[in-house]
Ligand SMILES: Cc1cc2nc3c(=O)[nH]c(=O)nc-3n(C[C@H](O)[C@H](O)[C@H](O)COP(=O)(O)OP(=O)(O)OC[C@H]3O[C@@H](n4cnc5c(N)ncnc54)[C@H](O)[C@@H]3O)c2cc1C
C-alpha cells in the first residue's frame with residue numbers, strides 16, 4: 012500500500028490542472044512496479060526521503076506531509092528539491108507520465124494529447140504488442 | 154548445413170550484410186553469422202518509450218539481452234564499472250539481423266573529401282594518433298553510389314560542399330516541417346548554405362516496400378511500413394535469394410579458429426539454440442571476414458591469440474582495439490514563438506555542411522542539422538531548459554506549451570583519435586559463454602572538445618538567427634566516445650607499423666583474415682558514418698570476391 016506521503020508528493024511533482032495529476036494518471040503504480048521488479052534502485056532512498064519530508068511537515072505543525080495544505084507542501088518540497096532522491100523521483104514520475112500507456116501509466120496517452128504528440132502508428136500508441144518471451148527482466152528488460 | 158564455405162562473415166549488420174550479398178552474388182558460398190535474431194515491426198516494433206535504442210532507461214528493444222553480456226567500463230575518473238547493455242558505459246549499438254540499420258534514422262552521408270586527409274590538412278595534434286585514410290574520396294565515390302542505389306537513399310543534390318557525384322539519388326528528399334523554413338531563413342541571414350539531408354528511407358514506394366508513413370517514433374525502432382532501408386530488408390535478402398548464403402542467427406562467434414601454424418581456418422561458434430542449450434562447433438572456410446562492429450571485431454581478434462600472436466591475431470604491435478572513437482554531438486535547443494514541430498517522423502529536414510572544415514583555430518568540424526522526432530519522454534530528459542524546475546506546474550506547463558515549440562541543431566564532430574581510447578579484453582569478467590568481455594577505457598582527445606565548443610557556438614548562432622526566443626544546451630564533458638557510431642579499433646593503412654589491416658581490410662600477416670566494418674575507419678568523419686561503412690563494405694567485399 013503506497014504511503015499517503017508518496018501519493019501526495021507525486022501530485023505536487025505533477026499537479027492537477029485541466030490535465031490529470033500524477034496519481035490520476037497511474038504514475039504511482041508505474042513507479043512501484045519499477046521498484047518491486049528491482050529495475051530501479053531508488054526505492055530505499057525515496058523511502059528515507061519521504062520520512063524526512065514527514066519530519067519537515069511535523070516541524071511545521073502537521074501530522075504528516077499529506078496532511079499539510081498544498082501551498083505548505085510546495086514550500087516543504089522546495090527544501091528537498093536539490094536532493095538526489097527527489098530528483099530521481101521527479102524523473103521516474105515524468106517517465107511514467109509521458110511514456111506510452113503500455114508502461115502502466117498515461118491511460119489513453121492523455122499526456123500526449125496535452126503536449127500535442129501524435130504517435131502516428133497503425134496499431135495505436137503502443138504499436139504492436141511486446142513479445143512476451145522477451146519483455147522480461149534480464150532479457151530486454153532491465 | 155553444408156560445410157564447404159568460401160567465406161564466413163561474422164555480424165549481419167551494415168557492412169556484414171553487404172559482404173554476404175556481394176560474395177554470394179559473385180558465386181561464393183557464404184556463411185553469415187549473427188548473434189541477434191530476425192526482427193521486424195511485427196515481432197519487435199512494440200513502442201516501449203523507455204526501452205529502445207534511443208532511450209534505454211530500463212532496457213532495450215533488440216539486444217544483447219540485459220543479463221549475461223556485461224562489459225567493463227572505465228569512466229573518465231578512472232573508476233571501473235560492470236555495465237549491462239542498456240547502461241551508458243556499454244556503448245551498445247544493436248544486436249539483430251541488420252544491427253543498427255533496422256532501427257536507425259538512416260542519415261546517409263558521404264564523408265567530405267578532406268575527411269579522408271585530416272592529418273595532411275591539420276597536422277597531428279600532440280597525444281593523438283591522427284592519420285590520413287589510405288584511400289581518397291574519389292576512390293570511394295563509386296561505392297558510395299552503389300550504397301545509395303542498392304540500399305536506397307532519398308535526397309537531392311543540394312550540398313554545395315560535397316565531393317563530386319556522378320549520379321543523383323534514387324528517391325526524392327524528405328518533406329519539410331514548420332521549423333524548416335524558419336531555420337532556412339536564419340541560415341540565409343548568416344550566409345549559411347542549407348539543404349535536405351539524405352536518408353536511407355523510402356520517401357516513395359521502392360524495392361517492393363512502402364513509403365514512410367511519418368509515424369511519431371522513428372529512430373530507435375523498426376519501421377511500421379518497412380520504409381527504412383537496412384541490410385535486413387535489402388542485401389541480406391538478395392544474399393539468401395542466391396541460394397549460396399546461409400545465415401545462422403542466435404549464433405555467437407567465440408573466436409577465430411587457427412591451425413598449428415597460426416593460420417586462420419574458420420570460426421568457432423556457439424549456437425545459442427532454444428532454451429539454454431549451447432552448441433559449440435568449428436566451421437571452416439577459406440576466408441573469414443569480421444563485421445561485428447568496432448568493439449566486438451576488436452574483441453574477436455584479441456580473444457583469438459596463438460603462439461605466434463600471443464596478444465591476439467594481428468596484434469603484435471599492440472594496435473588492435475586502440476583509437477576507439479565515435480561522435481561527440483554538441484546540441485543546442487531553441488524555443489520558438491510558433492509551433493514548429495509536428496511529431497512527424499523521421500523529423501530531420503535541414504542541414505548545413507559549411508562547418509565541416511575551415512573553422513578558425515580548430516581541427517575539422519561537424520555537419521549540423523535539426524533532429525529526429527522526439528518521444529515525449531526523451532524531450533523531458535534532454536530538451537528542457539537547465540533552469541526549469543523538474544516538478545510542479547511550471548514543468549508540466551513547459552511540456553504542455555512548448556513540446557511543439559522547441560527545435561534543436563546538433564551535429565557529429567569529426568574526432569581526433571587518441572590511442573588510449575581503447576578496447577582490451579578484461580581478464581576477470583566473463584559473459585554467459587565464458588568469454589572474457591571487452592574493457593572500454595580512455596578519454597576523448599582535448600582537440601575534439603575544442604571543436605565541440607566551436608560547433609556548439611555555430612549551432613547556437615544558427616538558432617538565434619532563426620527567430621528563437623531563447624536557446625540552451627550544455628557543453629558535453631570529457632569522456633570516452635564510441636556508442637552507436639563506434640569506429641576506429643582496427644584501422645586500415647598503407648603502413649603495417651601503424652595499422653591493423655591493409656587498405657582493403659586484410660589483417661596484416663594473415664592472407665585470409667579480413668575486417669570490414671567501422672573498425673577500419675582511421676577517422677570517423679564529420680557525419681553519421683553508416684553510408685561510409687556501407688560503401689567500404691561494398692568495396693572490400695568486392696575485392697575479397699575477386700581474390701577467392
Ligand atoms: C538507433 C540507432 C540509430 C542510428 N542512426 C544512424 C543514422 O541515422 N546514420 C548513420 O550513419 N548511422 C546511424 N546509426 C549507426 C549505424 O547503425 C552503425 O554505424 C552501423 O550499423 C555500424 O556498422 P558495422 O558494420 O560497423 O557494425 P554493426 O552494423 O553494428 O554490425 C555488427 C553486427 O555484428 C553482430 N555481432 C557482434 N559480435 C558478434 C559475434 N561475436 N558473433 C556474431 N555476431 C556478432 C552484432 O549483433 C551486429 O548485428 C544508428 C544506430 C542506431 C542503433
Ligand code: SF4
Nearest residue numbers: 365366368371376498
Ligand atoms: S518515421 Fe517513417 S521511416 Fe521512420 S519509423 Fe516512422 S514510418 Fe518508418
